[in-house]
Amino acid sequence: AGWRTQNTRQGVMAQSEQGDAQLVLTASRGATPDSVAQAFFGQVQGQPQRRQINGLQAIAGTFTAQSQGGQQLAGAAAFIAYGGLIYESVGIATPQGWQTHQSAVTAAIQSFGPLTDPAVLGIQPNRLDVVRLDRDLNVREFAQRYTGPVPFSELAVLNNVDSTSTLPRGAIAKRIVGNFRP
Secondary structure (H helix, E strand, O other), rough: OOOOEOOOOOOOEEOOOOEEEEEEEEEEEEHHHHHHHHHOOOOOEEOOOEEOOOEEEEEEEEEEEEEEOOEEEEEEEEEEEEEEEEEEEEEEOOHHHHHHHHHHHHHHHHHOOOOOHHHHHHHOOEEEEEOOOOOOOEHHHHHHHHOOOHHHHHHHOOOOOOOOOOOOOOOEEEEEOOOOOO
16 A cells, blocks of 8 residues: 655645555654643543654654544554654554554654665755856756756756757856755
């Protein structure tokens, strides 16, 4: 069973393809895992426990709840302090959805941890760079001479020209430098 993810203003949300389970990860400042967990578990039926998730102190547990429409729900939640933030990871499903997705939801919650992958940690944000052209270049030639992480069609948009245009000698042209490729 697959999951669809999306970024939201509050965090990241994943939903099962069947729509019977969701997992949400959010972060907030100014609270403690205890206070956030207490507020959450005060609204549902469950017993949170202190534990470690990948070496980080957490308060986590399973729960049952009732939706505003009266539907019974089941889930798991963890509240983890890391880097000055409280990360809230909450998975919830219908009873049938919980039977199907419980292992995936709990594995996702348990996967939270510090980022250690050097390839990911080495990614630098892309930046805008401005160059003065020493000769006429069409946009494709410009992209080949001044390589970067975006295709030539995006360079054309960035420079407010058509992708078949020629940038004249002496013109100021914009390009993107960095190693982040979305």
